[in-house]
Amino acid sequence: MIKSSLGSALRELRECSGLEAKAVARGAAMSRSKLSKIENGNAAPSVTDVDCILTAIGVSDEVKAEYMAAAREAATEATAWRLIRRLGYSRKQQQVQALESQTTLLRLFQPSLIPGLLQTPEYIRAVFARRDLTESQLERTIGARLARQNILYSEGKTFRFIITESVLRWRILPPLMMVGQLDRLISISRLPDVDIRIIALSTPQTDFPGHSFSIKDDRTVTVETVHAEMVVTDPRDISLYASKFEGFSGTAVSGGEMRALIEGIRDEILREQETD
Known part of the structure; x- marks a missing residue:
């Protein structure tokens, strides 16, 4: 399939299915105009x-x-955050939810923030309140991010999270709210198909965190940078991220x-709160 004809081929598929454009757009979490x-x-x-x-x-x-396969001819795509903002962060969350629903194994490495699937409502608010909404x-x-979290309770899916200890100490919330976030991590870690690992600051390392990334099965890797979100689909690049993930997994508790x-x-934060 020639990539330039991908759009018309998708239209033919939709028309053959008998579905109206507005129904497909709604199911794909995108606008009818897009x-x-x-x-x-x-x-x-x-x-x-696609x-x-x-x-x-x-x-x-x-x-x-x-x-x-036709869509992956361009192995790496970057979408500037300003364009995602124009789309709407809530709609973006719905798109991510749709992709996660089709994923059997999700691996996520996060050296900057608590992963979105593990965040409390207060933490989510603190993250997005910085984006002038x-x-x-x-x-x-x-609401859209909280809706995504229901997938953690789905059968037949596996979730593996690796978080650096510094993330747990990064105070983007008031102390007691941060305690609530840490308690949520402990609670979620007891789910049968959720594996949460922490890279302790005291553990010797041979690699560097770099940036966050998530691997959906062996199909795509999503990388978040300062200016854009990148989607990697070349199997050779995906294997590099998978190798990095497994390397950090081996050094995490x-x-x-x-x-x-x-x-x-958590107890350190509580003691600090008591002495204030």
């Missing part, structure tokens, strides 16, 4: 766009594989040792 631009060749769809559209149409695995936009974004580390940090 879908129209993609189908008419006026906008190049990203790998994420994945969401195909999922909304409900094509077979074989057809999806063919179309996704109206109160209405902020509430919708918080898990289970009871991980919970003891979090509890220690």
Whole structure:
């Protein structure tokens, strides 16, 4: 399939399915106008766009594989945060939710913030309040991110999180709210299909954190930089991220040792609060 014809091919798929454009756009968590631009060749769809559209149409695995291969001809895509802001952070959360629903194994490395799937409402508010949203936009974004978290309780999925200890000490919340966030990590870590690991600051390392990234099965890697979100789809690059993830996993603490580390940090914050 020629990439330039991908939009019209997606339109033909939709029309053959009997679905209206507005229904597919809603299922793909995008505006009707964006879908129209993609189908008419006026906008190049990203790998994420194609994945969401195909999922909304409900094509077979074989057809999806063919179309996704065409979309992945451009191995790395970058979308500036200003464009995501224009789309709407709440709609972006819905797009991510759609992709996560199609993912069996999610691996996420985070050296900067508590991962979104593990955040409390207060933490989510603190993250997005720095992006000059109206109160209405902020509430919708918080709700959309909280809705994503339901996937942690789904059967047949595995979640692996690696977080650096510095993230747990980064005070973007008042002390008691941060304690609540740490308690949530401890609680979620007891779910059967959730593996949370912490890289202790005292552990000798041979690698460097760099930046956060998430790996969805072995299909895509999402990387967040200061100015943009990048989606990596080249298998050779995905393997590099997978190798880095496993390297950090081997040096991180898990289970009871991980919970003891979090509890220690939580207790430090509580003692500081008592002496203020």
